[in-house]
Amino acid sequence: MATRTDKGILLAEELLVWLRQNSVIIPAIDVVERTCAEAMAGGDKIVFQTLNALLTPAHRDALDSLLESSDNQPSRLTWLLQPPGKINGKNVLQHLDRLSSIESLALPEGIDRTIHQNRLLKLAREGRKMSSRDLTRFSAARRHAILVCVLEEARATLTDEVIELHERMLNSLFSKAKRTQAERLQQTGKLIQSKLRQYIDVGQALSEARDSGGDPWLAIENILPWPEFVASLEETRHLARKNNFDPLHIITEKYSTLRKYAPRMLSALQLVATPTAQPLADALVVIKDMYRKQSRKVPATAPLEFIPESWRRVVITPAGIDRQYYEFCALSELKGALRSGDIWVKGSRRYKNFDDYLIPEGDFDKLTPALPLPVSADYHEYIASRMTLLQSRLEEVNAMAALGELPDVEISDKGVKVSPLDNCVPAQVSPLAELVYCMLPRPKITEILDEVNSWTTFTRHFSHIKNDITRPDTRLLLTTILADGINLGLTKMAEACPGSTKSSLEDIQAWYIRDETYSAALAELVNAQGKRPLAAFWGDGTTSSSDGQNFRTGSSGRYAGQVNPKYGQESGRQFYTHISDQYSPFYTCIISRVRDSTHVLDGLLYHESDLEIREHYTDTAGFTDHVFALMHLLGFAFCPRIVSVHRGPY
Known part of the structure; x- marks a missing residue:
């Protein structure tokens, strides 16, 4: 149990259950506390030993080198944990560099699965909160175990963030293409109108010339000289280009932005596809090979089944497959396939195999007899029962609608009409509410926090991330919580509260305040x-x-x-x-x-x-x-x- 969690209360509860099951007299509370403390220490030792057992001396040296810094530069570990930043190719490449740095350590495959996930996440959170200097003070076994957990979590985070940056980059490029198309259309709007009026006049003149048997060429020249008419045709041909009306024809103007990071991204991500998305996965392999071989043309055998109808007219041309559009289309479709789960990424947290979210089949078979499902596990049987119920309910509603017996609802040929809800609060309540509110005291928010805490002791849940110990003095803790609640920030809160400093509030926020607390x-x-x-x-x-x-x-x-x-x-x-x-x-x-x-x-x-x-x-x-x-x-x-x-x- 202690290898799965280091929460003392859970260990104590498990110990008491074991004592009762084995008919052992429950000892004094201090004995229980000492036993749990020893179990926690033993659990930590086992976890550290388990993670270190798979590491070679080269791994340990590489992990220690991550903590080194020089010339006032941050350590490499600090650099690895940086957020992605703004949307641009440079930041995508930097994130790929971070991911590549972790991969270059060649940590043992599956080392993150040798300990319980709760302990892995807890050690990773601890490591992220500590500075490189703090980590160097630990014993080698503990330091290396924490670094392994931090890096395994960082690997999954970086993988997800690289994919997210790619999605945001594509969204940005398509948005810019739409804006460019709209701006071009706006700039040429007056010219398009003048050309339309001009050709209406020309068409009207030709129609009149035909009706009267006149010379059509003279009719045109009566509107505008022939050289101007020829020049006008060329201008109109330029205005009628697809680039002016379809943003898809503008997107390749930003091809260099995509080309900057796409080769490295496809090489870094380990993509696995379902049969539905296999043509897209094959296309990405083709693109990856083109990058590697520096090919300029898309092979004639490249997969085309994944290309949607809206892209086909620009990807498949009389001259062959347009490379730029082929890459754009494949990388755009990859975004949708990742979100739908048709393609997943090894090592990702957000885009992992859908089956990983489910209970393993063997465990499910064992749980089913003990925890029977409230619905049939057979798909055909379940759907048949639901369709039967749906049909009976539809017939019931239809009969009531025909008789006008549906409460507050009217169904007719004009549609569905739902009666508005009546206000169930009497009008006399508002003056009474105002009177009551005027009678209430107006305490300070800090006093309310203190008083509510005295009733509920909710601050006991804000425990230290390392040892689960709560602060006996809640004043600074409540101050930090208040800074979060009113979005004032720690700097201004420290200035507004005598006796508190920004560093003390930052320390509490780092070690005591988390999503789970x-x-x-x-x-x-x-x-x-x-x-x-x-x-x-x-x-x-x-x-x-x-x-x-x-x-x-x-x-x-x-x-x-x-x-x-x-x-x-x-x-x-x-x-x-x-x-x-x-x-x-x-x-x-x-x-x-x-x-x-x-x-x-x-x-x-x-x-x-x-x-x-x-x-x-x-x-x-x-x-x-x-x-x-x-x-x-x-x-x-x-x-x-x-x-x-x-x-x-x-």
């Missing part, structure tokens, strides 16, 4: 609120809803240059929050770059509170067919508010 503390607050009798007046805690809020920021951060489909490219952060019917926000995450529906299930599955949500509401942004299907399989009733149902939600 915030989640545990939030669960503590939600549970405490749910136990209050007043909460039951609003609901029983089985219904929830979720929505996103966008907050503008004054500067760009890690995801600068990315575009949110709804809010555009302006700097901002979108917080997606799940709220129960007791008005407790039991789950929150940042989703600045994706649609709300991507994270609807996260809040229902990963919150740590005692709430048992059975029914969930969202707006249109929280709805997709996939969410509907998964909600049913997971046992949740899903109630989205879908705007413009007749047009579809997408």
Whole structure:
């Protein structure tokens, strides 16, 4: 157990279970504590030995060299852990250099799977928080074990970030092509109008000449001299080029940007495809060989099945396969294949094989008898039962609609009409609410934090990342939490709070405040609120809803240059929050770059509170067919508010 986790409370619980199962009298608490402490120390030793056993002396020397620095330059480890930065080919190449540096260490294959994933992630987080100087003070076994965990996590992170940079680069290139096309069209708009009017006049003159039997050439020259007419034809031919109307014909103007990093990216990523995406994978192999051999032409045998119809007219030309368009098309299709799971990347965390997310088949077979599924595991049997139910429900709704018996809904040839909800709150409540609010005291937010902590002790969840020890003095901890909550920043918070310094707040933020500590503390607050009798007046805690809020920021951060489909490219952060019917926000995450529906299930599955949500509401942004299907399989009733149902939600 101690090799899987170093949390003392879990070890103590496991020890007590073992003592009871073996009919051993439970000893005093200090004996339990000492036993768990020895187990934790022994577990650490086993983990360090397991990781070091696979390392050669050359590996250890290479790991130690990562901590060296000279001439006031950061260590190589610090360089390896740098974020990707802005969207450009230089930053993609730098990230590929980092990935190549980790690969050059040639760490033993599968070393990350020799210890439990929890311990690997914990050691990796510890290592990221420490400076190179701090790591050099550890024993060789511990230092090398931590560095291995940091590098294995960094390898997966770098792989994901290289793919993400590529996606952002393509999005940027296509956006620029669309803007260029729009600008060119705008610049030539007046000229196009004049040419249209000119050819209307010419056409009218020719029509009149034919009707009257006149000379057509003279009719044209009466509009404009013949040399000007010939020159006008050439100008019109230039205006009618496809480049002016289709951004796809402009994209290759930025081919050099793609060519700068694409060869190294394809060489660095180990792509594996499903049968559906095999033609695309074969095309990427062809492109990789072209880069290696410095070929200028695409082989006639290159795969073409993956090319969508919109690309075919530019990729396949009378002269053969256009190389630039072929590369652009393949790399663009790779982006979609990675997102759909048709292609996965070895060593990636985000783009790994879909089967890796599932319970292994052998383990599933063992679990099924002990934990029977509430639905049939046979696909045909399950679908048949659902189709039968769907048919009966449709017939029931159809009969009620024909008789006008559907509550608050009218279905006719004109469509579906839903009656608006009535306001269930009496008008007299508003004056009373204002009166009550005026009677409430106006305490400082720091006093509220202290008082709530005295009721719930939520600060006990903010433990040190290394030893799980909490701070006895909560003043600086609450100050740091407040700085996060009001987005003031540690520098301004330190200036505003006597007795605190920026360095002390940074130390607390680095070692005590993490996503998991915030989640545990939030669960503590939600549970405490749910136990209050007043909460039951609003609901029983089985219904929830979720929505996103966008907050503008004054500067760009890690995801600068990315575009949110709804809010555009302006700097901002979108917080997606799940709220129960007791008005407790039991789950929150940042989703600045994706649609709300991507994270609807996260809040229902990963919150740590005692709430048992059975029914969930969202707006249109929280709805997709996939969410509907998964909600049913997971046992949740899903109630989205879908705007413009007749047009579809997408």
